[in-house]
Amino acid sequence: MSAPVPESGAPSEADLYRIAERALPGAGLGGYSLPEDVRFVIAAARGARLISAEGREYVDYVGGAGANILGANHPAVVAAVQAQAAKGLHFFGTLNSTAIRLAERLVELIPCAGKLVFTTTGSEATAYAMRMARAFTGRDRILKFEGAYHGNHDYAAFSQFPTGPANYPLASADSGGVPGPLQNTMLVAPYNDLEVVESIVREHRSELAAIIVEPVQRVIFPDDGFLSGLRRIADENDVLLVFDEVVTGFRLAPGGAQEYFDVQPDLASYGKIVGGGGPLGAVAGREDVIDLTNPRHKGKADYAYINGTLHGNPVAAAAGLATLDVLCQPGFHAQLNARAERFYGEMQAVLQRHGVPAIVTGRASFWQFLFAGRAPRNQLDILASELERGKTLDLELLRQGVYVLPNVRRFVSAVHTEEDFTDTLAALDAACKVTSGA
Template identity: 50%
Template structure:
């Protein structure tokens, strides 16, 4: 380990718990501090540029420092960085665009993060139905509040529908109000929904769960089951919103939820989230009826912040004009195909999975369709490959999904293929 990296690691360890901000972190010898991003690349304080497939956890569909977004933020900053109490003009414009874009959106509210969005969506569902239970899917990530930190990454398959808390500090009451089903198993979901329908406020899922895409009929099947049980279907579109299609998974799959949660792309790389949905549900968030038995409360200092709204509006305007979705699919296909050729050449028994702009390495016997398939996979092998790839100048977080952006180039792919070839040799 070089003195420079050792000094960097020491700085991190003396500042952050464990020296990290996420659990899917790079090892100390290749960890780096980002100081700049441009297009498809990030610059570390070590002076090295790296090809970036993390993309702000999927938020940066247009890459880093996209000119229109930078200019929108700069212009808004000159007019004011924050207002509170009244709606600002950029927030209104962005809200109108989102209501027009999302099939389920008759009304919407802003939040600051995707985690807040899922938290409030659960509250809205409980307030509207008068019931407490939320059904989520094993391996699904809905942020880091108490109701979402259930069976995100259990070390064994759940004893459905009981979930497992993923962290200390989660009250028994929170754990008891969330039940779990296996993703992509409509029969299991049907049994659990039927058994708990009298207490079930809503069914929440990522339409694309991490890197797992839904089986044909799964989303529509859930829509039908929720209608039959008179409960709400909630799409967590924090990742899929404006990435899978402009209208998100709702548009892509033709299935309309009752509520949808947003973050990431809609903020253009700034801190912003939203909940959108049916008018009769969303009107319970009307500040004028807070305290009423049918009302619910939502407020946040930075909700609809004008800087974030300006960035988000600029991002969506570019996406509407550019319409990059076919190109993103082609870039994703190119990455998956080229990487698979390298992996096959080295005989590592690793597959490149994903669709559209998603990709990830997987070492298992079959194409994964639920979280249990990852429990049965060789995660140590794929982590070693991810670390080796990062060591070669391609920034990925170990054992998580990653993305291509609208600004990744053929040159990026060529360099990535060379880096993967070297990484495969390193772990062979």
């Protein structure tokens, strides 16, 4: 947003990209590679602003994919990380005191948590939740929802990115390299459609271990009664219900979606905020299910193996504890959500002023632009929207100094200031002028 001020002596962004193009596929760090005219290299953060290697400033709504509910370098989190790093970055094999303190805190906060296990990422957490559900029930199949994202592992790589209507409950692989036989272990249903879920679950109950759901699927909120309906269907058919709370955990409420929607799953997976931006995830849930991973039960038929070098990493645990301290302060979520929703109204007014036929869809701290007439109820509604126009608007916002990923759900954080919102509204105004040709 401000004029570029290159750091003296630092490699230029052009140099950094030359290195990245040589060393990294698509010069990216994973699933994203922005077009060359909008991409930037992050050098540092300040509150909700990111500063590029060339000194340009961006208001950040990507928020570390949702991990940075307090921004990327909140002073309390940085202090906790520094203090822990001085005592030790990493241990393995026996307990560390920081991980124990975080485990205690999580069991207090998470409604379904009889016990929990730590993982390194959210993807690992969903993979382990599926393994535990399979070990507990002795059944192989898992029902997921079309368009839901549960991470990068092979069982999650089905029907996340459908390009057209599905033949429910047939899952379609999203990636090369996923073994063919796995397709048969995953079933797919449309989000917010209890009737279809119930018929699939009834038909497959003898082979079904669990239903896994993002309580808020990307930017789509559940219809009233959808999550409690899943709970009823799971109970009536003797299958487990898993909430993937990797995004909703601690963001919607201290107790996550379970608290916000007042529905309790059997298991819940965590990542992102739980590690305060560091490498940490968790699976929490019913004691009788989590206990299948008890290392004292190695060798038993239903023992569910879980292990990882970084599980319970003390630096990430310290960051997580410091983050939870801030977001458990009274009124934290009410204030975050109210400020975010007011801001959505203000962005909607800008779109309307320019006659741009898009909605700011979302609630609480989740949002996205959608060129559609109403809020989406499932993935097919998203696909039916004008995604190219959404991408064009998002790319123009990037040019105007607002960091969003095209057509990807984004977040308001607790460190967005009124100035950040005002600058974003001005950037949106400019982006609307450019993209609508006004």
